[in-house]
Amino acid sequence: MITCDLQQVLFTPNLRCSSSFYLRKLSNYNLGITLANTNIAHMHIWSETMAKRGSNEVASCIYHFITTNYEVLENGQTRTLVLWSDRCCGQNNNVILIEMLMRLIRMNYFSHVEQNFFVTGHSFNDCDRHFASIEKVMKKNTIILPTDIEKIILEAQIETPFHVTWMQRENFLDFKNLLAFWTRPRLLQVTKNLWYQIDANAPRNLFSRESHCIVNILHLSYRY
Amino acid sequence: MFVFGQGLGEDNMPILYPNSFPLSNEKLGDLLRLTEYLHRESLVFYQNLIGMAQNEFII
Numbered sequence: 378m379i380t381c382d383l384q385q386v387l388f389t390p391n392l393r394c395s396s397s398f399y400l401r402k403l404s405n406y407n408l409g410i411t412l413a414n415t416n417i418a419h420m421h422i423w424s425e426t427m428a429k430r431g432s433n434e435v436a437s438c439i440y441h442f443i444t445t446n447y448e449v450l451e452n453g454q455t456r457t458l459v460l461w462s463d464r465c466c467g468q469n470n471n472v473i474l475i476e477m478l479m480r481l482i483r484m485n486y487f488s489h490v491e492q493n494f495f496v497t498g499h500s501f502n503d504c505d506r507h508f509a510s511i512e513k514v515m516k517k518n519t520i521i522l523p524t525d526i527e528k529i530i531l532e533a534q535i536e537t538p539f540h541v542t543w544m545q546r547e548n549f550l551d552f553k554n555l556l557a558f559w560t561r562p563r564l565l566q567v568t569k570n571l572w573y574q575i576d577a578n579a580p581r582n583l584f585s586r587e588s589h590c591i592v593n594i595l596h597l598s599y600r601y
Numbered sequence: 602m603f604v605f606g607q608g609l610g611e612d613n614m615p616i617l618y619p620n621s622f623p624l625s626n627e628k629l630g631d632l633l634r635l636t637e638y639l640h641r642e643s644l645v646f647y648q649n650l651i652g653m654a655q656n657e658f659i660i
Contacts, residue, residue, distance in 0.1 A: 560606035
């Protein structure tokens with residue numbers, strides 16, 4: 378089970394003199410992925426000279442994390458991915474991320490994938506806790522170069538240090554291109570649902586649920 | 602349940618930004634002004650960044 382979230386923009390150089398206050402600075406982005414059962418966190422950093430911070434970039438970071446940390450399943454093996462994130466439609470809750478998860482199933486990295494979204498207003502997660510500890514260290518230091526962010530992230534947690542990955546230009550892939558091949562169902566409203574499921578037995582089928590509450594589903598089926 | 606269609610074409614993913622440099626000219630100008638406040642090592646980094654943008658992408 379993994380949780381992912383994007384940290385607020387980190388500006389460099391972070392100078393304290395007043396004359397530099399209104400000058401635009403270089404934006405750096407950090408997408409955190411936390412393995413919930415082990416509390417190990419992987420931070421994916423890039424600057425705006427590499428890419429922006431949209432759905433393709435978020436999908437690319439997760440795709441890079443999976444393809445570098447997991448191996449392709451062999452015959453008969455099973456593995457489940459449960460992904461939790463907030464409902465930001467520009468980053469997590471969109472068809473591009475679903476296309477990416479479907480591709481992971483087709484590539485045989487997982488036999489079963491679930492994508493879950495936190496209920497709006499209740500989205501404080503493991504990643505936010507890690508970002509808070511990074512920002513605490515940042516307040517004590519002056520950040521001049523993007524590489525200083527890496528040093529701070531490595532210092533932020535002593536017991537289980539964060540893993541840092543610098544995303545390169547070639548790591549950012551255009552997942553929107555998959556929509557031309559695996560066409561989106563006409564009635565699918567991605568932002569309406571809180572839960573999606575894809576299974577290797579039917580890799581083109583997407584199961585959805587509008588709520589996390591199973592009681593509602595049982596109640597409905599009972600009434601039916 | 603929704604079923605995704607399988608169309609014609611190639612199931613591939615090209616690189617997102619193969620040739621473009623996302624920084625705007627205005628931001629590069631501000632970064633150039635910020636270099637006045639920096640020490641030598643940091644200055645080189647930002648000068649290289651601006652130089653790369655001018656040579657490879659903007660001109």
